Amino acid sequence: MxxxxxxxxxxxxxxxxxxxxxxxxxxxxxxxxxxxxxxxxxxxxxxxxxxxxxxxxxxxxxxxxxxxxxxxxxxxxxxxxxxxxxxxxxxxxxxxxxxxxxxxxxxxxxxxxxxxxxxxxAGFADQRHLRYFERTIPIRQEEILLLRELGGRMLGRDRWDAIGGMTTEKDLLERRLILPLANPSTAEQFGVVPPRAIVLFGPPGTGKTTFAKAVASRLEWPFVEVFPSRLAASPKGLAGELREAFERIDDLDHAVVFIDEVEEIASRRGGEPPSPTQAVTNELLKVIPNFREKPGRLLICATNFIRALDPAFLRHGRFDYVIPIGLPDEGARHAIWQMFIPPTIRENLDIEPLVQATDGFSPADIEYAARSASQVAFERALANGHSAEDPAPTIGTTEGPSVDDYLSAISQTRATVSAEVAREFEEDIEALARI
The missing domain is CATH 3.40.630.30 (Gcn5-related N-acetyltransferase (GNAT))
Structure with a gap:
C-alpha cells in the first residue's frame, strides 16, 4: 500500500x-x-x-x-x-x-x-430532516461605498407587500416592470425587452414615491434618488452635476434611479428668453439614452404636472411606460387607516365608516386626519384628570380616539386633490398614459 x-x-x-x-x-x-x-x-x-x-x-x-x-x-x-x-x-x-x-x-x-x-x-450523521437554503447578497461590497456617496441605499424587502390595496397599479407594475427585470433571460426568449425608464404621474400625495421605493424593494436593487435642488448648488451647475451623477451610477451593477417632481428640470422648452432650465432639460434628454444602454437599470421619474413636461421628454424610445398613479382605492384606504390607528383600539374599532368617509383623500390627507383625532383624544384624556407628568397615565374607559373623533377630524380635513385636479388627471390618462 x-x-x-x-x-x-x-x-x-x-x-x-x-x-x-x-x-x-x-x-x-x-x-x-x-x-x-x-x-x-x-x-x-x-x-x-x-x-x-x-x-x-x-x-x-x-x-x-x-x-x-x-x-x-x-x-x-x-x-x-x-x-x-x-x-x-x-x-x-x-x-x-x-x-x-x-x-x-x-x-x-x-x-x-x-x-x-x-x-x-468518521462519525458524521446524515441530518435528513434538514434542507439547505441559500441567499445571494444583492450588492457587492465595493458598491456599498459608492452607493453611500450617491446618497442611495438598499431598502427593506417588505415595502412591496406593505402597500395595501391599489391592486390595479400593483398588478400593472408587477407585470410590466418587475417580471421582465427580475427574469431577463426568460423575457428575452419571448422577445420582451425589460423596461429601462418609466414615468409615474398623478395628483400630489398619491404615493408615487412610495411605489418607486416599493419597486426597488421588490427587485432588491439599490435605490438612488437624484435631487435636482442639491445638484444645483454645485459650482459645476445643475446640468454638469446631473451628467456626473448618472456617470457614477453607471458603476453599480443594478439600480433604481428616482427623480421626483421631474417637471422642475424637464419643463417645456422655448420662449424668449429661453427658460433657465433649458440646458438642464437638454442634458437630461441626452442622459436617458445612455442610461438605457446598460441592463440592470431602471429610471423612474415622477411628476404631479405631466402637462408641464417637454413633449420630447415623453416620446417613445426614452420612456417605456407612462403610468398613472391615482388616489388610494378602498382597499388602500383601509390599509392606510390601519397604520395610524393605535394598536390598543385597532381590533375593536370599526374602520369601514372611516374608509368610506375618506373617498377622494390622499394618503397624506388620511394621515393628517388620523393624527388630528389622536391629538383630540389625548388632550381630552389629560383634561379628565390625568397628569401630564404621569409617565404612563391610565386612560380609563377612553383608551384612544373613537369613531366619532375620526369622523370629526375627517370633516375638518381639506382634501389635497380638488375635483378639478381629479378631472384633469382623468383627461391626462386618456391623452398621455402609456401602459
Whole structure:
C-alpha cells in the first residue's frame, strides 16, 4: 500500500488543490462553495492536505463560526479513495479545531456526491430532516461605498407587500416592470425587452414615491434618488452635476434611479428668453439614452404636472411606460387607516365608516386626519384628570380616539386633490398614459 501522510496546507499545494477541484466540479452541477471562497479559506482558515511524497492527493478545508465549524471543501483523488485518507484528514481537521473551542463540525454535500461512506465512518450523521437554503447578497461590497456617496441605499424587502390595496397599479407594475427585470433571460426568449425608464404621474400625495421605493424593494436593487435642488448648488451647475451623477451610477451593477417632481428640470422648452432650465432639460434628454444602454437599470421619474413636461421628454424610445398613479382605492384606504390607528383600539374599532368617509383623500390627507383625532383624544384624556407628568397615565374607559373623533377630524380635513385636479388627471390618462 502506498504510504501517505497528513500535513497543513501550504501555498505550494495550490496546483494540487486545483487538480482535485476539477475532479470535484466534474461530479456536481453547482458546488456548495465557490472556488474563490475555498481558496480564501485555505489562506485564512484551517486546511490540511494528504500527500504521497510531495503530490497532493487529498484536501480538506474548514471554516470556524463561533462554536461550530463548516467543512467548505473535502476531496480525495479518485484513484485513492476508500483507503482511509478521508477519515484521516477529517480527524486532523477536528484535532486542530478542537483547541479553538469548536464543539460541532458540519458539512454540506451536493446531491451528486455518492461516496459519503467516509463521513459516516468518521462519525458524521446524515441530518435528513434538514434542507439547505441559500441567499445571494444583492450588492457587492465595493458598491456599498459608492452607493453611500450617491446618497442611495438598499431598502427593506417588505415595502412591496406593505402597500395595501391599489391592486390595479400593483398588478400593472408587477407585470410590466418587475417580471421582465427580475427574469431577463426568460423575457428575452419571448422577445420582451425589460423596461429601462418609466414615468409615474398623478395628483400630489398619491404615493408615487412610495411605489418607486416599493419597486426597488421588490427587485432588491439599490435605490438612488437624484435631487435636482442639491445638484444645483454645485459650482459645476445643475446640468454638469446631473451628467456626473448618472456617470457614477453607471458603476453599480443594478439600480433604481428616482427623480421626483421631474417637471422642475424637464419643463417645456422655448420662449424668449429661453427658460433657465433649458440646458438642464437638454442634458437630461441626452442622459436617458445612455442610461438605457446598460441592463440592470431602471429610471423612474415622477411628476404631479405631466402637462408641464417637454413633449420630447415623453416620446417613445426614452420612456417605456407612462403610468398613472391615482388616489388610494378602498382597499388602500383601509390599509392606510390601519397604520395610524393605535394598536390598543385597532381590533375593536370599526374602520369601514372611516374608509368610506375618506373617498377622494390622499394618503397624506388620511394621515393628517388620523393624527388630528389622536391629538383630540389625548388632550381630552389629560383634561379628565390625568397628569401630564404621569409617565404612563391610565386612560380609563377612553383608551384612544373613537369613531366619532375620526369622523370629526375627517370633516375638518381639506382634501389635497380638488375635483378639478381629479378631472384633469382623468383627461391626462386618456391623452398621455402609456401602459
Amino acid at each position: 502506498t504510504n501517505w501522510r497528513i500535513r497543513d496546507f501550504q501555498p505550494s499545494d495550490l496546483d494540487g488543490f486545483l487538480r482535485l477541484w476539477e475532479q470535484y466540479i466534474a461530479q456536481v452541477d453547482i458546488p456548495v462553495y465557490a472556488l474563490n471562497e475555498v481558496i480564501a479559506s485555505t489562506r485564512a482558515d484551517t486546511a490540511v492536505v494528504a500527500v504521497i511524497g510531495e503530490e497532493v492527493v487529498g484536501v480538506t478545508v474548514a471554516r470556524a463560526a463561533h462554536d461550530q465549524a463548516w467543512i467548505v471543501f473535502f476531496a480525495v483523488d479518485a484513484k485513492l479513495q476508500r483507503r482511509g485518507i478521508s477519515r484521516a484528514m477529517l480527524a486532523a481537521i477536528e484535532q486542530r479545531l478542537a483547541s479553538t473551542g469548536i464543539s460541532q463540525m458540519s458539512i454540506l454535500v451536493p446531491d451528486e456526491i455518492e461516496n459519503i461512506v467516509s463521513l459516516s465512518r
